[in-house]
Amino acid sequence: MKNLKFAVIGTGFWANYQIPAWFEVGGVELLALYNRTRSKADVLAQQFKVPYVYDRVEDLLDRHSPELDFVDIITDVDTHAPLTALAASYGLDVICQKPMSTGLEAARNMLEDSRRANVRLLIHENFRWQAPIRKLQEIINSGAIGKPFKARLSFCSGFPVFANQPFLADLEQFILTDIGSHLLDVCRFLFGEVASLYCQTRRVNPRIKGEDVANVLMQMRSGLSCYAEMSYASILEKEAFPQTLAVVEGETGSVVLTHDFQLRISTRQGTVLAEGNPTLYSWLDPAYAVVHSSIVDCNRNLLAGLRGTGRAETTAEDNFETIRLVYAAYESAARNEVVYL
Numbered sequence: 001m002k003n004l005k006f007a008v009i010g011t012g013f014w015a016n017y018q019i020p021a022w023f024e025v026g027g028v029e030l031l032a033l034y035n036r037t038r039s040k041a042d043v044l045a046q047q048f049k050v051p052y053v054y055d056r057v058e059d060l061l062d063r064h065s066p067e068l069d070f071v072d073i074i075t076d077v078d079t080h081a082p083l084t085a086l087a088a089s090y091g092l093d094v095i096c097q098k099p100m101s102t103g104l105e106a107a108r109n110m111l112e113d114s115r116r117a118n119v120r121l122l123i124h125e126n127f128r129w130q131a132p133i134r135k136l137q138e139i140i141n142s143g144a145i146g147k148p149f150k151a152r153l154s155f156c157s158g159f160p161v162f163a164n165q166p167f168l169a170d171l172e173q174f175i176l177t178d179i180g181s182h183l184l185d186v187c188r189f190l191f192g193e194v195a196s197l198y199c200q201t202r203r204v205n206p207r208i209k210g211e212d213v214a215n216v217l218m219q220m221r222s223g224l225s226c227y228a229e230m231s232y233a234s235i236l237e238k239e240a241f242p243q244t245l246a247v248v249e250g251e252t253g254s255v256v257l258t259h260d261f262q263l264r265i266s267t268r269q270g271t272v273l274a275e276g277n278p279t280l281y282s283w284l285d286p287a288y289a290v291v292h293s294s295i296v297d298c299n300r301n302l303l304a305g306l307r308g309t310g311r312a313e314t315t316a317e318d319n320f321e322t323i324r325l326v327y328a329a330y331e332s333a334a335r336n337e338v339v340y341l
């Protein structure tokens with residue numbers, strides 16, 4: 001099968017992991033990089049032997065779009081919609097980082113732009129691809145705990161995330177867009193669609209613009225009650241960053257995803273243990289291991305979708321449902337009311 005040629009749009013923090021993750025998957029050729037500060041792209045071009053570098057995305061697309069199969073957009077969220085529209089206007093398939101966009105309207109426009117241009121738009125949403133989350137799903141689906149009726153997913157941390165991703169401190173809407181888009185997607189992945197939700201938010205850190213705590217209680221269409229809690233203001237005995245912890249209770253038992261990817265499955269017969277360890281690639285940052293490792297599995301799935309050899313899970317249509325939850329949560333918090341989806 002021939003390699004698919006692609007360009008990376010944006011060479012900030014995440015490109016350092018997204019690019020080696022592509023090479024881990026294989027079957028792709030990275031032809032060009034764009035970054036508004038060219039020197040940053042030059043560094044990565046040297047490191048990964050990428051032949052072309054641009055600081056105007058139009059120049060990259062004018063020159064290379066005929067030979068490209070897709071672009072991978074890894075820029076700040078406010079540029080996702082315009083860059084997607086631009087790449088789509090050149091007839092290119094697009095992979096775009098989560099969160100899809102700032103606001104529901106922009107996400108809808110992205111969907112429409114890609115449909116109109118007849119290109120595929122896939123969202124790089126990787127939390128559902130984490131090894132411990134896949135293991136959790138496997139245990140639930142095996143029937144080991146019976147029919148689930150209640151779940152709690154937590155991403156609560158005091159990690160200084162703003163050091164590597166400074167623009168996060170300037171977002172008016174922070175934790176629900178940055179972490180909620182991941183966590184609510186995992187809830188959908190594990191338990192299906194949401195019927196209604198209620199959310200409370202607050203900001204604890206005075207040096208950032210947006211909320212850094214959000215608690216979302218969802219009634220899933222299946223009837224399951226699902227609580228997703230997220231915080232970047234949590235000073236806990238054991239720092240879990242960037243792990244998602246979970247408790248799922250079923251009619252015949254429970255499963256707990258605890259620190260360091262350990263799972264504990266309890267029934268009336270007792271407790272058995274399982275593991276969901278991520279693959280530790282040489283290029284990943286150990287502080288982000290479980291997230292960086294999941295990029296490989298996410299990319300592999302998206303590439304299968306682009307090639308038509310498999311079903312991409314996080315298409316724009318699918319991810320739009322997650323984004324709807326994010327903005328329903330803001331609406332609920334603003335009105336202090338339950339929102340029905």
Ligand code: 89V
Nearest residue numbers: 161178179182242288291
């Ligand atoms: O994936 C993300 O959105 C990052 C995290 C630090 C959680 O990996 O913000």
